[in-house]
Amino acid sequence: MDATDKLIVNSLQGGFPVCAQPFAAVAADLGLEEQDLIDRIAAMTEDGVLSRFGPLYHAERMGGAQTLAAMQVPLERFEQVAEQVNAHPEVAHNYERRNDLNMWFVIASDDPSAIARVIGAIEAETGLTVYNMPKEEEFFIGLRFQV
């Protein structure tokens, strides 16, 4: 990443305009050429520096639901259980964490009834308890990663 890439990452974690030629508008603000901005975003996405470029949707605000769930997975079955959990398309993120509860995943869907269905299916498939921890209150300010 050069200085221009860092400028793009630092200044474009939100606020991308909704208009006919948004890249041109952003490029003008940043002192770049429109095509250079597009090429750099494409290259950083290809390279994996960016997970993606576009809208960050918020499941609950779309009439859907989201929850955080955790499991205590025996180490000798960890990979198998990870596959069973990840096979559900509603499982958006899944992390291994160092704790007695060692697998933590987010279940998100635009269909609120999917949460209980997926938890029930994972418990049936794995024989393990899924600890459901839906948010009761959210304090979201929105971190900006500065590079």
Place this chain on the structure above:
Amino acid sequence: MNAAAAVAAQSDEARAAFALDDLDRRIIAATQSGLPLTPRPYHAVAETVGATPDDVIARFNRMLDSGAIRRIGVIPNHYRLGFRANGMSVWDVDDATASVLGGEVGALDFVSHAYLRPRHLPEWRYNLFAMVHGRDRGEVERKVRNIADLLGDACRANDILYSTRILKKTGLRLSPGANGQERT
């Protein structure tokens, strides 16, 4: 009510007045893994979903206003940006003050998001979660000490759960047929 809670309450009202229709759903399906990287991305989306660019732009603005879209822009892979230490700090905080203190923790500039969640006693005693990102664990632990100072005596116990591996990371997926069509 603190500022964060006021924003959340406002968004809840917006949500109540908002329901996705079929065009919204087609737009979401077309863009949940990203916007087209072309000079006129909303025109390209319009072509994909069979709508006019003006309609697509209006829908994006409505979804932004309602909070269905949190933001539009680059979604960094924080591991690749050098933020390799990703600590989920968890806190057992007195219920009476948890909401106020959660707002203060969430407002710290190094906390990406903070939530109150249910306990599962006896296996899980923590009710406040705050994601802390740092370049290394020393940085995360310094930041967690700042949170501990802020919480003071209201905090009975805390822990940091580091992620040791990403097992899956995708954007939101719409479930098939959730709009009353055939379910697979």
